Amino acid sequence: MPGISTRALAIALAGIWLSNPLPAAHGLRTTSGSPCASICDKTTSNTTGAGIVCLDSMYGDSTTGETFEACVDCQLKSTYFDQEAGESDVNWGLYNLRYAFTSCVFGYPESISNVSSPCYVGCQDISSAVETGLENPGPLNFNSWCGSTAFADNVINTCEQCYNLTTNQKYLANFLEATRYNCHFPSVSGNAFNIAPTRIFSKVLLPSSLSLSTPTPNSSSVNLPLVIAVPIVGFLVLVASLAGCCFCFIRWRRKRVRGKRMSNHLYDRWNDTSISTPVYAQGGWGEQQAQGPGYGTSGLGFVDSNGQAQAVGYSEYYEHYQQPQQKKGFSQEITETPGAYAQPETAPYGVQPEKPQGGYQ
Structure with missing residues (x-):
């Protein structure tokens, strides 16, 4: 341009650039080829501080907060798993929650806001654990922070309770609890996360992982009435069986006793001389x-x-x-001649005794 020096042109261009800076790179990390990529990858495939918000109100009132919630919601519900890379959407969703917690509480790896909170002191002892692997995430260190010597359940409980008492950062307590839950109950590759995202993005504190039992696969498909009815039916069948066995035993025993009584009665009647x-x-x-x-x-x-x-x-x-002289029985002496018949001691019924040979013996 005539009349305009090169120096003046450079100053003018610098002013225009400073007054209209390039937009920050917004994005959250997810699995390559994931159905959640269209929601999470806005301008970059890496999680950056530009995609993080720290106040509860900003998740519903700002584009950045809405994008973060929608991305993590999609990832935790997703069953997408890249077997070759060893990555899943659930792993990256939990990583993004831990990235947001450490950035807002400890300012690592990026300081997001200058919100003052007394909870920083109560959470300080777990800082080195939750910061593990944030700058170089991957399949080998998604859960490596769980094995850190700084991992302490009692400190995590204190930290969560503190943030749950705040008025504008309750979500951070649930972010920490969701990631700790996965330490105690690791997610199975290809399955959705066990905690619904709507419970994580809530001002109601999640229950401590220490109070939970190991979840069973497909627990939602369990037929609760059937589970309750089977033991009851089994108990009734057992009681009926025992009652039947007792009835048969008592009946058999009574029959046996009755038979013995009848046998003894006949035996007593047979030996009872008073009858005849x-x-x-x-x-x-x-x-x-x-x-x-x-x-x-x-x-x-x-x-x-x-x-x-x-x-x-x-x-x-x-x-x-019968001898005419013998009238008083066999005890009397024989008065007849020696040739007379002897009186028999016993005589068979209807049989005449034989006459002795040679007289009385």
């Missing part, structure tokens, strides 16, 4: 008592259960052999 007691005549074979029924007849006498005398008749053979 035979009575033999005192005066000899077939001769009945003088006052008993059937006197003068031959037979067997007995007393029944009522005490009444009874007689059963036999054949009248005895009278043919």
